[in-house]
Amino acid sequence: GDSVTQMEGPVTLSEEAFLTINCTYTATGYPSLFWYVQYPGEGLQLLLKATKADDKGSNKGFEATYRKETTSFHLEKGSVQVSDSAVYFCALTLTQGGSEKLVFGKGMKPTVNP
């Protein structure tokens, strides 16, 4: 079935370092791809998305490009801040029975030190 695989932690970075969180997917058809972020004590928030191959989603300094040839949607940020310490979930949408469903990866929380 359709699935999402994320790199697992722990990942510890210094402030202003480059962050990459890998995400690959398995899907029949052409899913839309998403990155969600969950800050402590809050619900998941949509960070960025891409709906077709070669689309690049970007928001708050984060970017991810939909790569159909490698079935990947890696999240990158050029200069992380302490405030970026949160849990990041990669996800895809699956259309079944006329409704769209989200399939999530396990999530990964980078620790950013000042």
Next chain:
Amino acid sequence: GAVVSQHPSWVICKSGTSVKIECRSLDFQATTMFWYRQFPKQSLMLMATSNEGSKATYEQGVEKDKFLINHASLTLSTLTVTSAHPEDSSFYICSARDLRRGTYEQYFGPGTRLTVT
């Protein structure tokens, strides 16, 4: 805008009892609400989808008699875990969307931690 709340944020109950979790869309009307379950270091797993005024659609392997979902209004859905057992201890997350906005985007609540002793 698009805020979803859950209540309680944390609950402990004894084995064999039932517990109800509420999910509310605070500033929009939710045509559809979703319930997810998350185990430690695992991804969110969709349990069921509910549309206002109709019965919930449960995912394969989810016991509908154990996890009762009610979506009686456009701003409230409830999940009742009946005859809870320690293996039901988990983090339950709801989300909501309003298809009338022309988007499939889901807005997530902060989650409810259930511990069954």
